[in-house]
Structures are given as structure tokens and as C-alpha cells.
């Protein structure tokens with residue numbers, strides 16, 4: 001089965017349409033004001049309306065409160081919540097509040113020991129997202145084009161289905177899929193010309209590389 005891809009941090013109709021036309025299985029909308037990819041709630045409904053229901057609208061959050069989740073889920077008709085820096089107890093509460101929405105807690109990886117953080121999410125998550133750990137002082141917990149050593153996943157017994165993220169682009173995603181066996185990959189800055197500026201040609205090239213993997 002070929003791998004599929006999520007294009008993250010989409011904020012314009014043209015780039016969203018490029019992700020849809022290129023065969024993305026998931027599109028990501030970031031709800032985090034410090035991010036250059038932040039999507040204001042009032043812009044979400046018109047973007048979400050462009051997305052066929054077979055493509056999973058994914059909201060990206062950093063330890064969100066219920067008010068933000070309620071508003072973003074309604075505005076963007078989200079099918080998946082990607083949860084950065086969200087503790088297992090909080091993910092459990094979100095699971096209870098939104099039983100019909102898929103949850104993807106993020107495990108930030110720099111060392112093999114970091115993977116242990118995946119285990120407490122096992123009963124709560126549809127997938128675990130492995131992303132590169134950003135520096136402690138970084139403004140963002142993701143979307144920085146950083147890659148972790150994919151060999152850290154060798155032999156790891158994944159507690160749930162998972163996806164691979166961090167520093168991927170059209171030039172390395174085939175190697176990443178071959179090295180890790182990922183069936184779903186996620187990209188943001190690798191399909192941009194500058195932080196927050198997505199590029200339709202880079203999106204098409206990335207999705208083609210995933211298709212050919």
C-alpha cells in the first residue's frame with residue numbers, strides 16, 4: 001500500500017487546492033497565534049468548505065483549551081486533532097469530550113528515550129505523530145524543518161499506528177518512507193518558500209514523491 005501524506009499549515013485557497021489536487025490524504029490547519037501559519041477562526045469555514053470529506057481536515061494545536069477546540073472544530077469541521085505539548089491526562093479529557101474525533105498526540109523526538117513518551121497515549125490516540133524535537137527556546141514546537149534520526153525508530157514497538165514528520169521534503173521523503181516504513185508522512189516547511197508561505201509546485205512535487213515511494 002503506498003504511503004499517504006498530510007500537508008500542514010495551509011492558509012490559502014490556492015495552496016489548499018494544490019494539496020487536494022495532488023492527492024493529500026490530510027490537510028492541516030494550525031490554530032496557534034505565534035505561528036506564521038496560524039489560521040484565524042473566521043477564515044477557517046471558507047477554507048474547510050473546499051475540502052472533500054474523503055480528505056481529513058486536521059487541526060494543529062499546542063495544549064489547547066476546550067474553548068479553542070470547540071471553536072476550531074466547528075469552524076473547520078475537523079476530523080483529526082493534532083496535539084503538540086499536550087499531556088496524556090489532558091489528551092484523555094479531550095478524548096472524553098470529543099469521542100468521534102481522531103486524536104494524534106505528538107511525540108517530540110531527539111533521542112531513543114523520547115519514544116517512551118508514546119506509550120501513555122496508546123489507549124487515547126488513533127495515531128502517534130513523531131516529530132523532531134525543537135530547541136527549548138524555539139517559538140514553535142513544530143514546523144521548523146528539523147529532522148530527527150529516523151534510525152531511532154528501528155525496532156521500536158509502536159503502541160499505535162503512527163506518522164512521520166520533521167524536516168521532510170520532496171527530495172528526502174522517499175528515503176524517509178523506505179527507512180522507516182511510514183505509511184503516512186507530514187510536511188510543512190518543506191513545501192514552503194519562506195515560513196508560512198506555501199508553494200503549489202513544492203506541494204505537487206512532495207505528493208508526487210510520496211506517490212512514487
Ligand SMILES: O=C(O)c1ccccc1NCC(=O)[C@H](O)[C@H](O)COP(=O)(O)O
Nearest residue numbers: 008035142143144145166167187188189
Ligand atoms: O507549523 C507550525 O507553525 C506549527 C506551530 C505549532 C505547532 C505545530 C506546528 N506544526 C506542526 C506540523 O504538523 C508540522 O507539519 C511538523 O512539525 C513538520 O514541520 P516541518 O519540519 O516544517 O515539515
